[in-house]
Amino acid sequence: MRERFLGLEGKRLYLMRHGQTYEPRLDAPMASAEEDPALSLTPAGREDVLATARAMAKLGLDAAFSSTFQRSLETARLVAEPHGLEVRTHPAFEELRLHPEPGGTLLDVARKYLALARQLATRDAREVELECGRSVNDVVTAAEDALAELLSGSPQRVLVVAHGGLNRFLLTGFLGLPLHRFLAVDQDFACVNLVEFVAGGRPWVRALNVTWSDPFKVSAPARS
Numbered sequence: 001m002r003e004r005f006l007g008l009e010g011k012r013l014y015l016m017r018h019g020q021t022y023e024p025r026l027d028a029p030m031a032s033a034e035e036d037p038a039l040s041l042t043p044a045g046r047e048d049v050l051a052t053a054r055a056m057a058k059l060g061l062d063a064a065f066s067s068t069f070q071r072s073l074e075t076a077r078l079v080a081e082p083h084g085l086e087v088r089t090h091p092a093f094e095e096l097r098l099h100p101e102p103g104g105t106l107l108d109v110a111r112k113y114l115a116l117a118r119q120l121a122t123r124d125a126r127e128v129e130l131e132c133g134r135s136v137n138d139v140v141t142a143a144e145d146a147l148a149e150l151l152s153g154s155p156q157r158v159l160v161v162a163h164g165g166l167n168r169f170l171l172t173g174f175l176g177l178p179l180h181r182f183l184a185v186d187q188d189f190a191c192v193n194l195v196e197f198v199a200g201g202r203p204w205v206r207a208l209n210v211t212w213s214d215p216f217k218v219s220a221p222a223r224s
Helices: 042-054 070-083 106-122 136-151 162-175 179-184
Strands: 013-019 063-066 087-089 157-162 192-197 204-210
Touching: 013 070, 042 070, 042 087, 063 070, 070 087, 070 157, 106 204, 136 157, 136 162, 157 162, 162 179, 162 192, 162 204
Parallel strands: 013 157, 063 087, 063 157
Antiparallel strands: 013 192, 192 204
């Protein structure tokens, strides 16, 4: 990964997850593969993103990008608005294709993620295929290449709004962890991660999973 970011010293990446699209409970119904790209923020999700936008209003963002999915684009526009920035989309930042069967719940999706982690613990990421027909390695490499390209321009402080699954993989790489540990990196709705690129293009994770509605996750429900 490091070679990909050579020459980016001083650049700051604000990597964000979109706001809430469902209640975070294990029996919450989940969208199908066809419905997923068009999901919008819930009213509570919009409020959380607005709180994030107010907190980030003085950061002086220079550019804003999001995945092509509606929830990420909506989130990015709310955060970018105080900075007068137009949001550009990029398909490399779309969510992983791990959808439940019709009528499935968040628990069903969680089981798919656990199964994916088990596969990555015993197989090369180039051999682990997602439901989109691409390997985990291809998806992560495309996202890293897109980030490197966006950061190589003139903007110093760049916002990218993506998704929980993809963000976990990207941050796992930035932290120098093996990919099968991606579930060890939590990503709450509307969270922000700050990655600064220091000498030699080395990524330095300065903040992880920061949320303004519950910054220390003191009211987060217990997870099973």
